[in-house]
Amino acid sequence: MTTPALNVNKDDGYPKIPLGEYLVRRLLSIGSKSAFGVPGDFNLPLLEFLYNKDGDEIINWIGCCNELNASYAADGYSRYTNKIGCLITTYGVGELSAINGITGSYAENIKILHIVGVAPTFISEDENLKYKNLHHLIPDKEFPNINSPNFKIYYQMVKDKISCASEYLTDIETSCDKIDDVIVQIFKHSKPGYIFIPSDFSNKLVSSKNLINVPSINLSDCLNKTPMEKIDNLTNEIIDLIGNSQSPAIIGDVLTDRFGCTKLLNDFIQMTKFWNFSTMMGKSVIDESGQAYMGTYIGLGGLTTVYNKILKCDIFLIFGLEMNEMNSGNYSFKFPKGSQIIEINPNYLKITKCHDTENQIVDFYPNVSMTHILEGLIAKVNIHDANTNYDKSVKSYDTSELVLPLQQEDEEKITQVHLQRELPNFLNPGDVLVCETGSFQFAVQDFKFPSNLKYISQGFYLSIGMALPAALGVGIAMKDYPKFHLNDHSLARNYTPRLILLEGDGAAQMTVQELTTMLRHKIPMEIFLWNNNGYTVERAIEGPFRSYNDIMPWNWTKLLNVLGDPNNEFNRCVTIDKKSQLSEKFKELKEGKDNNCIQLIEVQLDTHDIPRQLDFMVQEMTFKKKSSSTTEKKVK
Structure with a gap:
């Protein structure tokens, strides 16, 4: 794979490169080796930067039959790699076609960078041009022949609604910082983000400072860091609770995968040999071939045999829980009276005590890293100290159930x-x-x-x-x-x-x-x-x-x-x-x-x-x- 040569113009001590080249290099640095989309007049200048001077692709361009399909494909790319799926569309007609796919990615915590080519800045800023109704835009409702169209209408439709971060680039000097910030937010929240790039920006020169000082951006760099003293105290508390348990259980859900903890969770299960359950959305997060795998827990919507195994446990470590109608069996999750639930999510930890009619939250700790908690548990847990006494008549899950x-x-x-x-x-x-x-x-x-x-x-x-x-x-x-x-x-x-x-x-x-x-x-x-x-x-x-x-x-x-x-x-x-x-x-x-x-x-x-x-x-x-x-x- 060949990367473009740097322009040697050095106003700030760093080489200047076109914004389109900056974006392509940044995409490669975050692991997005392919981009999905459909060409349109406002994204064509950007698409040219996907190729080197010999015409070879720097990033694999996967041209799809329509933008909705392209958004689904970018979603699949991210689900497999846990990296950012890149989608490139054009103003209005392209981006709106993709909006259902992006909404699904937002609902299911999928990392998508949606790059939209929009009208050149000289049109929206020119007093003589900005009142003209541009194709792909929506004319003003009351006085379409007099008032200027809203050039940011589609940006306003998605910002803070189906995206964790959205930037409409208006200043070339801040464009690189804004691109990088959207990428960081996508990794941090595991949800889609948008960058709206005017078609005349792709060829404008920008500093390569960010690429040199921050050569790559990855998931672990973007997640919240929890002070080690806090992690130490929380993991000690969890281990004490486990030590007083006779039948601990682990439930692994989908956010474990989205936030890069799948291997850590399986290592923890392998070490402890605790009974473990998947969820409907978390299928394949846990290695289901293990001897302690007990089935998919979907509340009362799942198998009775699996629910009966849940009733035999007295403490539950739930990792990466995504609570919704489908994943919880129509909100029918039930846990035994007197049991405790330790819910470890990407950015909080919650300890709950189960009673007859309702559950009581004992402790809630915001801004706690699931990664750090798992690393701390793996470092400290000693299976020989566990006082487990599982029902020996219960066998690992088999489809015969x-x-x-x-x-x-x-x-x-x-x-x-x-x-x-x-x-x-x-x-x-x-x-x-x-x-x-x-x-x-x-x-x-x-x-x-x-x-x-x-x-x-x-x-x-x-x-x-x-x-x-x-x-x-x-x-x-x-x-x-x-x-x-x-x-x-x-x-x-x-x-x-x-x-x-x-x-x-x-x-x-x-x-x-x-x-x-x-x-x-x-x-x-x-x-x-x-x-x-x-x-x-x-x-x-x-x-x-x-x-x-x-x-x-x-x-x-x-x-x-x-x-x-x-x-x-x-x-x-x-x-x-x-x-x-x-x-x-x-x-x-x-x-x-x-x-x-x-x-x-x-x-x-x-x-x-x-x-x-x-x-x-x-x-x-x-x-x-x-x-x-x-x-x-x-x-x-």
Whole structure:
């Protein structure tokens, strides 16, 4: 990879370079090796700096079919690497197309830098030009032919609403500092940030001072630092509480991963051998192959066997908790009476005592680093001092706890039950699994993943269609950072992880264009397309036979021919409607046969077949809706 040569003009003692070059160098310094987006007239000057003088890409440009898909792809890139996913769009029409993807990233704590090319400064500052209605802008409501349009209207729409930091560059002298500050805030909060760059700024010269004095910016540099004396006192308090426990439990949630603590948490579990549980959004944060792994805790929305194990514990260390409707089983988290909860989040620590009717907060410590707490616990904990006395009749989690209904062996029809029984065995240690928002997503929560598997899914915001372009971003990230998610060095040497996408037909029809981008960039992937004739989650909630939940049937196995591979050079497509066919395909792919391409497997399912887990969620939603309606009537 070649970087541009520095301009030797040195007004402040540091070489001057164009702002576009500064931004490209800064992106490389934070680990963003690829950028996703769509070209537009206001970002074209910036895009030119992605190439060196020979025309080679300095940063990989992944041009997507539309900005929404590009935002999903940048999201997937960040979810895999835990680095910043870079999205580049143009004024108004581009950035607004991406806004749903950015909102999902904000809701699920994903690091995205959204760079928007905007109108040149000479237009907004010139008294004769600023009153003219510029394309991509919104004219004034009352007097559009007289008043100036609001050049910052889109900036004002997102600032402090779906971004942790937003800067509209107006002064070239402060632009580098503002770019760097947005990046720092993205790492600090693990949420998207925006930089609006006037199209005439990219070629203006700026100082390279920041690049020389701060050559890189990374996650650990940006997180709050907690005084070591405070960490020492808190870790001592936690260890004392653990020492008085007979059955401690660890719950690992998604913010553990977002804030770079996954390895630390697994090291702590390995040292202590404490019972441990994942959450729905935290799937694959904890190594689920361990002997002390007890399942996914989703409150009363999960398995009874898992809930019963929770009831056998007396203290809970919860790391990186993300409390929302989906992750908590409709806010049904319950803990045994008398137990204590130590909630360790990225920037606070809370100790709670559980009572019959409500929980009492005993202590709350803001501005406490989860990283420092875990490091302190690992340094101090001595398993020999632990007074654990677990129920020895309890075994580690196994998918047999699902108690799936038996089906006749001679029945060849593929069902959700059959997929739940067979698909976990299809996964290899080290694979990367991306799952679309849809009916089968609710079944995956009760899988037991093999070691080093990376699971990616939008579990809370739930925007259907997100997973397919997100898988593109994951695939690009796996090229930029091969085997990045593997902690097992032996596995990293001997196995090439597969990228597997579980996709629904209704969701795919929303964002399917990015299959062409996968072909263009040669992203190997195994895509299981669940064809159940439309919007199955919606059918389960309302209108099971309504036309609004139907979609037009497609010939899925011909799609990749149309989208750029007419001779099947990089794709293999098949339709499967029998168990025996699916088992054969599972075996073939698991063994790595012919997997250096896109394999699209269309799996025929019944229209109204749904997993038990989804049925429970729908029943809970319906019950709460009816209860709320009854309450409203009583109030009236």
